[in-house]
Amino acid sequence: MQQLLDTAEKIRTMEIRGAGRIAAAAARALRDYVEMLETSSFEEFVAKVEKAKSILIETRPTAVSLPNAVMLAGSYDAETVEKARSQILDSATEFIQNADNALDNIGEIGAKRLRDGDTVMTHCNSHAALAIIKTAHKQGKRIKVYATESRPRRQGFITIKELSDAGIDTTLIVDSAVRYTMKNVDTVIVGADSITVNGALVNKIGTSQLALAAHEARVNFISAAETYKFSPSTLFGDLVEIEERDPEEVISKDKLGDMPDVKISNPAFDVTPSEYIDLIVTEAGAFPPQMAYVIIKEHLGWELEKMG
Numbered sequence: 286m287q288q289l290l291d292t293a294e295k296i297r298t299m300e301i302r303g304a305g306r307i308a309a310a311a312a313r314a315l316r317d318y319v320e321m322l323e324t325s326s327f328e329e330f331v332a333k334v335e336k337a338k339s340i341l342i343e344t345r346p347t348a349v350s351l352p353n354a355v356m357l358a359g360s361y362d363a364e365t366v367e368k369a370r371s372q373i374l375d376s377a378t379e380f381i382q383n384a385d386n387a388l389d390n391i392g393e394i395g396a397k398r399l400r401d402g403d404t405v406m407t408h409c410n411s412h413a414a415l416a417i418i419k420t421a422h423k424q425g426k427r428i429k430v431y432a433t434e435s436r437p438r439r440q441g442f443i444t445i446k447e448l449s450d451a452g453i454d455t456t457l458i459v460d461s462a463v464r465y466t467m468k469n470v471d472t473v474i475v476g477a478d479s480i481t482v483n484g485a486l487v488n489k490i491g492t493s494q495l496a497l498a499a500h501e502a503r504v505n506f507i508s509a510a511e512t513y514k515f516s517p518s519t520l521f522g523d524l525v526e527i528e529e530r531d532p533e534e535v536i537s538k539d540k541l542g543d544m545p546d547v548k549i550s551n552p553a554f555d556v557t558p559s560e561y562i563d564l565i566v567t568e569a570g571a572f573p574p575q576m577a578y579v580i581i582k583e584h585l586g587w588e589l590e591k592m593g
């Protein structure tokens with residue numbers, strides 16, 4: 286259990302971050318926990334596995350990849366400890382493997398949308414978005430990237446490191462330079478924490494500003510998202526909870542000093558409506574956002590059965 290609690294803490298504090306990494310870490314933690322779980326009572330096994338699942342799911346509220354990963358990795362229908370254990374080990378291993386392959390497919394599919402000489406803008410740090418840019422670069426296309434800083438946690442610094450390590454022409458901009466810079470951009474590519482049934486994209490705070498600026502400048506706007514980033518519960522009316530993080534991430538109490546009455550708001554994600562999204566690139570193909578329902582139905586049907 287201690288290992289699983291450590292992973293949960295790393296997700297909460299963002300030592301492990303990004304919807305895809307969070308999903309894979311949760312699947313691994315659950316697999317390792319189940320492998321070591323010592324009990325011969327099936328009731329106890331079920332209770333402990335369910336408890337472990339909710340500990341992982343409760344770490345961060347916005348990325349649907351987390352509950353989807355825990356449900357897919359932790360699925361079993363056997364009614365004995367050993368059979369259920371072995372089904373979970375298989376499900377979790379399959380999820381981790383599929384998630385890895387999905388990134389390769391997204392890279393291949395999305396790279397077709399980039400031409401030699403294109404300039405891309407990206408936001409935060411998304412492995413799915415970077416898979417597209419890196420694949421196009423490996424194919425010999427000359428791609429230039431503007432990466433936003435992504436305050437307050439500055440995930441843009443991770444992005445510029447990854448891009449420059451890959452030998453890609455990279456420029457860092459502050460978040461408020463997005464609209465000014467958009468005139469030089471051909472395509473915006475971002476990741477996804479959740480995609481709702483009506484094709485809205487929930488992603489790092491500021492994403493909707495990129496989308497708005499891209500729309501105004503007639504620039505393509507693409508989200509790169511594995512199918513497990515679509516949210517089945519939105520089909521049943523649930524809203525995606527936007528995580529509000531510690532104000533200390535924005536400014537420390539010391540620096541606020543003589544302004545104790547000033548409040549700090551630190552929403553970690555925002556919502557981009559489907560009208561501003563040209564394409565969602567998944568491992569199963571490139572879809573318009575209006576097809577979110579079909580993706581949920583075909584790829585996350587297990588969840589619908591459980592709910593329906």
Ligand code: RUB
Nearest residue numbers: 302303304305411412413476477489
């Ligand atoms: C990360 C973020 C990323 C998505 C997709 O937010 O918004 O764009 O999670 O990432 P945080 P990936 O840093 O708060 O976790 O494509 O790597 O899954």
